[in-house]
Amino acid sequence: MYQIPLPAKYQNLSPAEASAxxxxxxxxxxxxxxxxxHHYQRDEIIEQSDFIGDSLKLSQIAAAQKDAEFIVFCGxxxxxxxxxxxxxxxxxxxxxxxxxxxSMADMAxxxxxxxxxxxxxxxxxxxxxxxxxxxxxxxxxxxAFCGRHDGLCCTSSNCREVLASLWGxxxxxxxxxxxxxxxxxxxxxxxxxxxxxMCLWDPYESDGGLVPSVLRRSRVILWDGFCSVxxxxxxxxxxxxxxxxxTVRVIVHPECPFDVxxxxxxxxxxxxxVKAIEDSSPGTHWRVGTEMNLVNRLKDQxxxxxxxxxxxxxxxxLCETMYRIDLNHLAWLLAMLVAYVxxxxxxxxxxxxIVPDGIKQDAVKALNRMLNIG
Ligand code: SF4
Numbered sequence: 001m002y003q004i005p006l007p008a009k010y011q012n013l014s015p016a017e018a019s020a021x022x023x024x025x026x027x028x029x030x031x032x033x034x035x036x037x038h039h040y041q042r043d044e045i046i047e048q049s050d051f052i053g054d055s056l057k058l059s060q061i062a063a064a065q066k067d068a069e070f071i072v073f074c075g076x077x078x079x080x081x082x083x084x085x086x087x088x089x090x091x092x093x094x095x096x097x098x099x100x101x102x103s104m105a106d107m108a109x110x111x112x113x114x115x116x117x118x119x120x121x122x123x124x125x126x127x128x129x130x131x132x133x134x135x136x137x138x139x140x141x142x143x144a145f146c147g148r149h150d151g152l153c154c155t156s157s158n159c160r161e162v163l164a165s166l167w168g169x170x171x172x173x174x175x176x177x178x179x180x181x182x183x184x185x186x187x188x189x190x191x192x193x194x195x196x197x198m199c200l201w202d203p204y205e206s207d208g209g210l211v212p213s214v215l216r217r218s219r220v221i222l223w224d225g226f227c228s229v230x231x232x233x234x235x236x237x238x239x240x241x242x243x244x245x246x247t248v249r250v251i252v253h254p255e256c257p258f259d260v261x262x263x264x265x266x267x268x269x270x271x272x273x274v275k276a277i278e279d280s281s282p283g284t285h286w287r288v289g290t291e292m293n294l295v296n297r298l299k300d301q302x303x304x305x306x307x308x309x310x311x312x313x314x315x316x317x318l319c320e321t322m323y324r325i326d327l328n329h330l331a332w333l334l335a336m337l338v339a340y341v342x343x344x345x346x347x348x349x350x351x352x353x354i355v356p357d358g359i360k361q362d363a364v365k366a367l368n369r370m371l372n373i374g
Contacts, residue, residue, distance in 0.1 A: 004350055078102055
């Protein structure tokens, strides 16, 4: 994704100068503007956000803001795509930095997934039903693929309900789970699917590196994708924090590897982690396996309640692409929107995320099937 270089004026702003520009632009745009901030954004971006949440919640909020002509999504590219898919045709979704992508979403390329699908059809024949399910952390093209093939999306909070609903209707269906192998494996295992009934599709190997007999006996075919932030948590880290503090509670995101989730005290979505920590008793010590900006914010918020929160890892577990959204980019983007409005739409509008109509129609099917499950 191409990001035009920030004009010199915006490159060296102090936080106070950037905030002043943002405030002034917000005053001018009023209810025509809504700013959404993902949980993993830096604190100074969260402070500027009208709504904070995970990617799907923010997209649903965006769709509900009927007055907002401009939806500025402080997150990564696939999130802004979902907001564009769910928002109305006269709303414009913008990303402050076009280079804010997601390495996990990029691991499932449409051509590779189409190739996988053709191979599965060839090896499994018509007597096996295969249903594609994609984590919302995927490109619009992959969501559309699932929509076209009677599949659907899931989030880290509803993954279990989605799989249970599919197997409720089609008990023998094989799930092709995209693009995060860990969320798929951790969830299916919690539902009673043994590890040897899951296989890993490597898109860089012929036939995914799998023979037909393995495919036929699998309940879940996991795409070989992962989140580079969450894959960094290890069982050695858990052993170390438990040795240092036997009372510690370890909570991790299901994008973490299987062994880490197995050894943690609890595992769940970002919303689940926040609630579990907020609801815990004073004096509880938590070690958390998720993105660092969220962990540090929880640490500050919980200190006054006497709840101790630390990262599971001593290394900075930062989503580097999320981190690309900063006050300078936000100030530049809002100033550009003001210029666009003042010129009655004749000055350039950069960084708008537009999902083509054909992709949108199929992707919305996959999202709506998920939303209908709950
Ligand atoms: S935390 Fe992981 S899944 Fe989320 S945007 Fe960053 S790389 Fe993608």
